[in-house]
Every structure is written in C-alpha cells, then in structure tokens.
Amino acid sequence: MLLIACPHCGKRPETEFRCGGQAHIARPADPMTVDDGAWSEHLFVRANPKGVHAERWCHVHGCGRWFNALRDTISDRFIETYPMGAKPTQFPQSETRA
C-alpha cells in the first residue's frame, strides 16, 4: 500500500486520493490577448518528465481538499506534499509556472 501524506490528515492510503495532473499551471491573465498556439499549449501540453514531477492531488475520500505533491515518476515515491499556494521546499526547478 502506497501511503500519501495529506497536509491535513497525515499519511493515508493511496486509494483515498485522486490525481489532478500537473501542478502550477497558471492560466493566462487575459486569454483574449493569447494566440491560438499559446492557448492550446496552455490547455493541452503537459510535461511528462522522467524524475521529479509536481502534481495536484485531491484527498477525495478524506478531507476532500486539493494539495500539491512532488512525485518521482521513476520510483513512484512521494518526495513532498504541500498545501495549495505554497512552494515546495525541495526541487524548485520542478515548478513550471507559466
């Protein structure tokens, strides 16, 4: 059983969680000024790194809150979890803010 540390509830079984894809993707402030290429990039293009990946997770069958997590896609190990709006203490390069 893979345990994931929810920032509110502590370590809980993986089955209680749901993954929400890549984290830290900022929506363009004014979408009208963005051309089609950049807009489709924002909507559809995601990183698929081999290594540390920043993801959004939701403790859907627990406290119901979203949070961020750094996960190593090779070992499937969770390096760190941190609340929404916070920054990871490790691997700052994993942040892919637009």
Place this chain on the structure above:
Amino acid sequence: MLETRYRAARALPLATLPRPAASGASVSVRPAGAESRFSLRARLGGGAPTLAGLPLDAPINTVGTDGEVWIARLGPDEWLVGGPEADADLLQGRIHEALAGLPHALVDVSHRNVGIDVSGRQAAAVFNAGCPLDLSETAFPPGSATRTLLGKAEIVLIRAAAAPLYRVECWRSFSTYVHGFLNEAVFGAEGAVAP
C-alpha cells in the same frame, strides 16, 4: 401563506433485511436506528464557536460528543453533526445560533446517511477487511473520526468512546453493500463459515 411542516416517515433500508444483525463472540454488527444528521460547511476564520459545549475548531479527523449530539470534523471546513431524531429542528436552530454572523451552509442529511454500529474486540479487524487505515490505539484513538473507504463505498468512520465501538456512516444507497461487506468480514474475523 400556507406553511406545511412535513417530516417524511422513515423506512430504514437495513430494517427489512432478513438478517439485520450479525453478532459473534468478539464482534457484532448492528444497524443503527433513525437519527438526525447535518452536513455543515463553514470557514471559521479566527473564530472558535462551540455547539453543545463542543468546540468546532477541534483538530481535523476528531469527534466530540456530549452523550447525545456528536460533531465530527472531517476537513478544514466540513463537519458532520449527529443527534437524536426528534431533535432535528432543535439541533438546526442551535447550529445557526452558534454560527450567527458567520457564512455557513447547513444541509439536513438525516435521510441520506445510514448508521451501522460495529462493536467488540475484533471490530478493527473487521474494518481492516476493506479499509487499509491503521486502526490501532495510537493511530486511531478514541475521539477519532474520518471519511475513508470500505471496499468500494465511501464511509465515515467514527470512534467516539474508549470502548471498541465504531459507528459507520454511509450513504443510503451504499448501505446494503456496506452492511453485507461487514457481515462477510465478521465471518472472516470469527473464523466461521458464512451460512
């Protein structure tokens, strides 16, 4: 204006089962009767309101009870409040009173939820048949309550007192599944064969 106070008579989904309660030497599963329950959502901010003498800003995943009313904090802004069935209106008023001035959402989920009591020495083992949570004394002490999964159904697991007595709150449409799952698990824990 014509005002109608209407409370539907409740038909509990587990009341008509041919085998409503499974009990063995070390664990028993018993569907609970009708109760009133409320789902409360609010952002406390800095405030610390109390309801029935119980603080709402208790740590997440804990439950407090005054013997009749119980309040389980399921998340940072979510509570499940339960009490006697006859006190539904009273309880609703007390919650609104306690949170006066604070924006909040209160939903009566009395008919949505079904309670099942599991008690006995082997109760934790029965849950662990379908719930991977650590239910040991240190990880899930008396006063704990959390939403989790049992098999494929979402449940709220409440342990209010020191005795090995757990309350499962599940949604009405899941209740026959959850009850059947627990009964099967009892036979596994007791080492007997299901009839």
